[in-house]
Amino acid sequence: MILLIDAGNTRIKIGWLDSASGRREKVALALRHADMAELRSWANQLESAPLAAIGVNVAGPDVGRSLAETLRRDHSLEIRWVESRRMAGGVRNAYEDAGQLGADRWVSMIGLARHTDDAAMLATFGTATTLDTLGPRNAPDGVRLFHGGLILPGPELMRTSLAAGTANLPEGKGVAVAFPTHTHRAIATGIAAAQAGAVLRQWREGLEIFGTPPVVYSTGGGWNIVEAEVQRLLARSRNDLGFKSEPIRWLHSPVLDGLARLAAELL
Ligand SMILES: Nc1ncnc2c1ncn2[C@@H]1O[C@H](COP(=O)(O)OP(=O)(O)O)[C@@H](O)[C@H]1O
Numbered sequence: 001m002i003l004l005i006d007a008g009n010t011r012i013k014i015g016w017l018d019s020a021s022g023r024r025e026k027v028a029l030a031l032r033h034a035d036m037a038e039l040r041s042w043a044n045q046l047e048s049a050p051l052a053a054i055g056v057n058v059a060g061p062d063v064g065r066s067l068a069e070t071l072r073r074d075h076s077l078e079i080r081w082v083e084s085r086r087m088a089g090g091v092r093n094a095y096e097d098a099g100q101l102g103a104d105r106w107v108s109m110i111g112l113a114r115h116t117d118d119a120a121m122l123a124t125f126g127t128a129t130t131l132d133t134l135g136p137r138n139a140p141d142g143v144r145l146f147h148g149g150l151i152l153p154g155p156e157l158m159r160t161s162l163a164a165g166t167a168n169l170p171e172g173k174g175v176a177v178a179f180p181t182h183t184h185r186a187i188a189t190g191i192a193a194a195q196a197g198a199v200l201r202q203w204r205e206g207l208e209i210f211g212t213p214p215v216v217y218s219t220g221g222g223w224n225i226v227e228a229e230v231q232r233l234l235a236r237s238r239n240d241l242g243f244k245s246e247p248i249r250w251l252h253s254p255v256l257d258g259l260a261r262l263a264a265e266l267l
């Protein structure tokens with residue numbers, strides 16, 4: 001069994017791959033950094049002992065070190081950390097400096113490629129929101145192009161930074177409405193609208209270059225905060241442009257899916 005590790009800025013997500021059968025975890029473990037000790041009891045209840053570990057870490061060296069020490073101590077495992085490359089897993093990286101791209105974003109494109117052959121966009125609502133576009137599998141060699149993408153504060157970060165940076169604003173909670181008349185709803189609507197607007201912008205850019213709308217996928221712990229508004233605005237735009245309705249598709253763990261793909265190459 002191979003452990004798959006996605007260390008993000010808020011939480012560490014961990015799954016597994018049985019390389020003999022290709023079976024994967026049903027639900028990934030999600031731990032806040034401070035709760036890393038819970039990894040031991042989770043790993044101890046796995047069907048078989050982990051024999052290898054592969055991961056990405058965008059949460060800084062301290063988190064990477066703690067994870068490495070935990071797995072070394074409890075399971076005698078060294079983690080194979082994946083960095084962004086120009087090309088891997090059938091995906092080519094268009095970033096000017098390939099290594100500058102967050103390893104989680106890179107591996108999520110390799111994971112996304114496993115879900116569709118069509119031009120696609122992945123909207124990840126984590127600590128940051130990232131909106132990344134992957135070209136279709138139409139080249140003769142089947143290689144997909146990661147075109148690039150946006151980074152903006154995630155929904156929770158928008159909420160906390162508004163509260164931290166102003167004298168009067170609370171951490172607004174509530175549903176998005178057309179014309180908010182209450183501070184909490186004004187903040188919640190503003191955040192959802194900013195996230196949805198960025199998704200729509202990138203979807204339109206995809207439509208321009210592909211000539212067909214990219215299939216939109218979503219993931220990340222902050223999705224539920226913005227889902228209603230993002231789905232609503234995208235559905236409205238599709239309708240306005242004469243495209244049939246196609247809701248955004250949820251992916252549990254595109255980063256872990258990409259790591260599972262890379263495990264075969266790298267371990
Ligand atoms: N139990 C939780 N602890 C922390 N954040 C949570 C929790 N449940 C949902 N969230 C939301 O998930 C977001 C983090 O999502 P995640 O995909 O784990 O991000 P990252 O990869 O950046 O760590 C938080 O900003 C918050 O909005």
Ligand SMILES: CC(C)(COP(=O)(O)O)[C@@H](O)C(=O)NCCC(=O)O
Nearest residue numbers: 008009058100101102126127128151
């Ligand atoms: C954009 C990110 C902060 C997202 O991290 P997350 O919200 O998943 O914790 C991370 O992918 C990162 O540090 N990227 C490096 C810069 C880049 O991708 O261009």
